[in-house]
Amino acid sequence: MSLYVDADACPVKDEVERVGTRHGLRMFIVSNGGLRPSRNPLVEMVIVPDGPDVADMWIAExxxxxxxxxxxxxxLAAKCVEAGAQVLKHTGEALTAANIGNVLATRDLMADLRAADPFRQGGGKGFTKADRSRFLEALERAVRAARQSVT
Structure with a gap:
């Protein structure tokens, strides 16, 4: 049992390390570089070459x-769900076989809408303490569910 983090632009790396350490799990922090290495012996920093989706492919494999x-x-989430892994967004939202199709469709629709309006400004809302708390609770649930899936 391992934790895999798509680490580029992930705001919850510290939270993953805290939960993973508490459960004694091996953690793979995967990025294109530029992250501060962890001294935690359970954490392996994986630096992949630059390129589109290289980190995603490493995790999916x-x-x-x-x-x-x-x-x-x-x-990436869809591939991991298909492979049987528990998948969480950094917001704590679980991506499952039951919802990944809708999430993919919404993603594609939003990409089309953004492409149709080149003057669209703004982005998502900021990441709050409540978001971190929600993520920590979701990660605990996911770790327990993953453990049960292999016993």
């Missing part, structure tokens, strides 16, 4: 039943 993946990348 390894994650499976009993693993938990943290990512905001919906196509």
């Amino acid at each position: 390894r994650a499976g039943p009993g693993d938990v993946v943290i990512t905001g990348d919906i196509p």
Whole structure:
């Protein structure tokens, strides 16, 4: 059982490390570089070459039943769900076989809307303490569910 973090632009790396350490789990923090290494012996910093979706491919090739993946990348989440992993967005939202189809469709629709309006400004809302708390609770649930899936 391992935790995989799609670490580029992930705001909950510290929270993942805290929960993973408490449960004694191996953690893979996957990025294109530029992250401060962890001294935690359970954390492996994986630096992949630059390129589109290289970190995603690294995670997708390894994650499976009993693993938990943290990512905001919906196509990666779909691959990991299909492989049997528990998947969480950094907001704590669980991505499952029951909802990943709708999430993918919404992602595609929003991409089309953004492409149709080149003057659209703004982005998402800020990440709050409540968001961190919600993520921590969701990660605890996902770790327990992943453990049960392999026993």
